Amino acid sequence: MKWTQLPLGPLQTNAYVLQNDANEAIIVDPGGDGTAFIEWIKSQSLKPLAILLTHAHFDHIGAVDDVRDEFACPVYIHHQEKDWLSDANKNGSARFMGEQAISIRPADYIIDKEQTLTIGPFSFSVFETPGHSPGSVSYYVEDEVIVFSGDALFAQSIGRTDLPGGNHKQLLDSIHQKLLELPEETIVACGHGPTTTVASEMDGNPFLTGF
Structure with a gap:
């Protein structure tokens, strides 16, 4: 299998595409630029099987309907944010995007x-990692040693907790009890910015080490 990181939408949120040798694919957090993203998927001859959402903030969901309609693939979300998708106040787009x-x-x-x-040939361990938002989840692919962490953990940073439903202590607990318990070589595929590893964040993330 291989995976690709594609920054999309107004905040350049990282969408991820995980694909196998048969060109079947799982899409994580298609945040925007739906038309261009669909064209890229077609250019790679991919067959999306599902859309996985780490959480329902506007910058992670902007192209969901475009992709779902084009490829007839289902969408997965945590139950605590199931009503955020259609509610512009809850997903934050009313505040940050106005008329859009x-x-x-x-x-x-x-x-x-x-x-x-399990979706087709793909298998994910789903971890509840709230704190950035109440329904945040991370998707861990053990065979590929990668976790798609959404906005829980970044390279040398952590997710913001000042939005509705955010909780700083809860986020730190999620990171320490779930993400940092993964093998140190695990790639952390973050919602924004570059990827990192569990080892790098254990050793040098100032929000986690206290210095």
Whole structure:
């Protein structure tokens, strides 16, 4: 398998595309630029099987309906944010985007607990990692040693917690108890900016080490 990082939308949110040798694909957080993103998917001859959302903030969901409609693939979201997709106040787009506020259709599948999620040949361990938002989840692919962390953990930083539903202590607990418990070589595919590793963040993230 291989994966690709594609910054999309107004905040250049990282979408990720995980694909196998049969060109089947899973899409994580298609945040915007729907037309261009769809053209890229077609140029790679990919067959999307699902859209996984780490959380429902506007900059992570902007191209969801475009991609879902084009490829007839279902959308997954945590139950605590299932009603955020259609609510511009909850997903933040009313505040940050004004007249371009985002409202999309409900998700097709609701994640209600930590679990192993199997979609076709792909398998993910779903970790609840709230703090940045109450329904934030991370998707860990053990065979590829990569975790798609959304806005929980960044390279040398952590997610903001000043938005509705954010909780700083909860976020730190999520990072320490879930993400930093993964093998140190695990790639952390962040929602913004470059990827990092669990080892790098354990050793040098000033928000986690205290210096």
